[in-house]
């Protein structure tokens with residue numbers, strides 16, 4: 001039967017609160033199939049582990065990151081209230097998504113981005129969609145304080161993930177995974193920045209299993225970047241530093257929800273170094289065929305580290321008491337590589353990578369064949 005994907009609110013209407021469904025603003029987000037990766041399964045087999053590994057590649061969303069799943073909920077709810085302007089703090093992807101959805105809804109948007117480099121792709125998107133882009137002399141956490149203050153005191157809607165409508169539609173990623181696998185995976189790994197995504201996934205898994213659509217729930221593994229790991233360190237990080245700018249956040253807004261998700265699921269938090277992130281980034285692009293931005297490689301970096309240290313085997317052994325069959329792992333790659341493409345051109349030591357410039361060649365079949373050693 002013909003079916004046009006109608007976006008996550010309409011596709012999962014039975015699980016979405018009424019006030020979000022009144023005036024749906026969608027760009028067709030979601031509906032993203034899992035990618036099974038034999039290359040990563042092979043990597044795990046080198047550690048003696050047999051597992052099915054699936055990538056939830058959220059870079060396939062309309063603006064290139066999972067933020068669209070939440071933004072459809074936030075903007076739809078604002079539209080129903082008659083809001084004409086929205087604001088957000090952003091490391092880049094939220095601004096791109098807010099700008100696109102606000103434009104589609106006929107609203108204006110303003111975005112507050114932190115000091116420092118903003119990935120070219122994300123910057124271009126916000127501008128292309130007509131957002132008013134303000135770079136604040138401070139970090140992400142400072143931007144969020146200002147955005148919250150503005151929404152409290154002025155007539156402007158806050159569309160950061162502290163807006164509960166974001167999680168209500170973001171949780172649909174879990175539904176899609178269960179719909180494909182027939183049950184929840186054993187382990188689900190996600191990068192953690194402001195900590196909304198891991199919270200939304202857990203919310204989705206719980207709701208879907210309560211509704212009888214899944215027998216099990218996964219253990220949730222959250223990975224932060226070493227220089228920006230407040231939850232792992234157990235304290236705020238004043239000056240978070242990592243190349244993975246989407247998770248360069250020192251005081252996560254959904255800290256408590258994320259901690260609850262990990263505790264309830266029997267999961268864990270851990271940190272990975274920038275070098276580990278870049279190694280995983282390279283594995284994803286050059287072995288799995290999936291091009292992501294650095295933050296999106298953090299969960300694979302974490303999984304490989306856990307595999308190497310025997311922790312993944314311990315988790316499988318424990319879960320085998322309640323689950324049957326071959327262990328299934330899902331990890332979320334949150335954003336597309338084209339957002340921040342320069343990383344492809346550097347090696348893991350941040351030196352220009354060999355072969356990162358095109359080879360100049362004469363306009364002749366023979367010359368090209370020679371260079372290709374055909």
Ligand SMILES: *Cc1c(COP(=O)(O)O)cnc(C)c1O
Pocket residue numbers: 065066067093094161191192193194195196197198246247293295296334335336
């Ligand atoms: C926003 C974002 C994250 C972090 O998600 P949180 O919900 O803030 O934890 C990770 N990766 C990418 C690409 C993002 O845009």
